Amino acid sequence: xxxVTQMEGPVTLSEEAFLTINCTYTATGYPSLFWYVxxxxxxxxxxxxxxxxxxxxxxxxxxxxxxxxxxxxHLEKGSVQVSDSAVYFCALRGSSSSASKIxxxxxxxxxxxx
Amino acid sequence: xxxxxxxxxxxIIEKRQSVAxxxxxxxxxxxxxxxxxxxxxxxxxxxxxxxxxxxxxxQLPKDRFSAERLKGVDSTLKIQPxxxxxxxxxxCASSLEGPAEQFFGPGTRLTVx
Numbered sequence: 001x002x003x004v005t006q007m008e009g010p011v012t013l014s015e016e017a018f019l020t021i022n023c024t025y026t027a028t029g030y031p032s033l034f035w036y037v038x039x040x041x042x043x044x045x046x047x048x049x050x051x052x053x054x055x056x057x058x059x060x061x062x063x064x065x066x067x068x069x070x071x072x073x074h075l076e077k078g079s080v081q082v083s084d085s086a087v088y089f090c091a092l093r094g095s096s097s098s099a100s101k102i103x104x105x106x107x108x109x110x111x112x113x114x
Numbered sequence: 115x116x117x118x119x120x121x122x123x124x125x126i127i128e129k130r131q132s133v134a135x136x137x138x139x140x141x142x143x144x145x146x147x148x149x150x151x152x153x154x155x156x157x158x159x160x161x162x163x164x165x166x167x168x169x170x171x172x173q174l175p176k177d178r179f180s181a182e183r184l185k186g187v188d189s190t191l192k193i194q195p196x197x198x199x200x201x202x203x204x205x206c207a208s209s210l211e212g213p214a215e216q217f218f219g220p221g222t223r224l225t226v227x
Contacts, residue, residue, distance in 0.1 A: 004156075043118065043205065043218035044157070089156050101170060102216070104156030 002027040006090045006105035013080055014113050021075040021108050023064075023090035031092040033057075033066055033073040034102070038087045047075075047088070082112045116140065118219035120206050126225045132194040135222045139187070139208030145169075147216065148181055148191050149205040157205055163189065196226045 007022040025031065035047040035057070048057030053068035062077045073090060090105040119138040127133050139146050144165050149157035160179065162170040165186040174181070178197070183189040193200055203223050207216040 041220070043220045044207075045218070046215065091156070101159050101162065104158070106154065106156050 002031065002092060002094050002103050004090050004092055004103055004105035006088075006108055009087075009107070009109040010111055011108060012111045012113065015082055016079045017112075019075070019077040019080045019084075019110070021088055021090075021110070023073045023075065023105060025071050025073065025090075025092050027071075027092055027094055029095035030068075031094050033064070034091040034093070035062070035064055035073070035075050036089040036091060036104070038089065038107075040086070044089065080110075080112050082114055085110060085112045118206055118208055118217055120204075120219040120222055122222055123220065124223050124225075126227065127196055128227050129198055130195040132192065133196055133224060134190050134192045135204050135206075135224075137189045137191070137206030137219060139189070139206070140217055143208035143210055143217075144186070145209045145211060146183055146189050147205075147207040147209075148189070149207065151203040151205055151221070153202070160191070193224075196224075198226050200224060201226045 003026045005024050032051045034049045036044045037047045038044045048059040050057040050066035053066055056065045064073050064075045066073055087107045087109045089107045091102050093102050118140055121136050125133055146163045148160045150160050151157040160174045161181045163183045166183045179193055181191045203221040205221045206219045209216045
């Protein structure tokens with residue numbers, strides 16, 4: 001079945017550092033891929049998405065590129081801020097009608113030091 | 115625009131007791147989801163409603179969990195009786211249609227002692 005694997009946390013970085021959070025997936029066909037973010041005390045929010053191979057999703061300085069050849073959707077940001085401290089979830093939605101629910105990874109906690 | 119509302123935010127019960135959670139989705143959203151998020155894991159879909167009909171409840175433990183969405187708006191999720199392993203955050207989400215753009219509530223943190 002469909003699944004998502006993302007790098008374990010916690011990840012601790014200094015402000016202005018470069019961020020990469022790895023995510024790989026297993027799915028048949030052409031799933032849609034997502035990154036969600038959960039700030040402390042808040043619900044999950046959609047951060048960015050990509051719906052086909054080679055698409056790049058971007059939002060708030062974060063980017064992720066849908067790589068079909070490596071089945072990956074790594075999250076990157078060039079210069080992180082303290083306000084980026086949160087838990088980040090990689091997720092996918094299958095391409096068939098029978099696999100349309102969203103499957104989430106286990107989450108990566110990111111802490112940014114001032 | 116008001117977001118997805120959930121109550122209570124926190125609940126502590128003893129095993130074998132019953133508990134109910136309430137969700138009010140964003141106005142006009144036809145699709146409503148309940149997720150279970152165990153500590154250290156990603157959310158897992160328990161049940162999906164389209165209006166007041168169930169679309170997917172394949173991962174709902176039906177021997178103890180039940181959910182309803184009367185009138186296609188608010189929804190309640192019930193656990194009866196609760197087990198220790200039910201300790202988790204229960205998230206409600208809604209979308210206009212389909213699962214792609216879901217909006218999540220703040221969740222209800224359940225602790226079963």
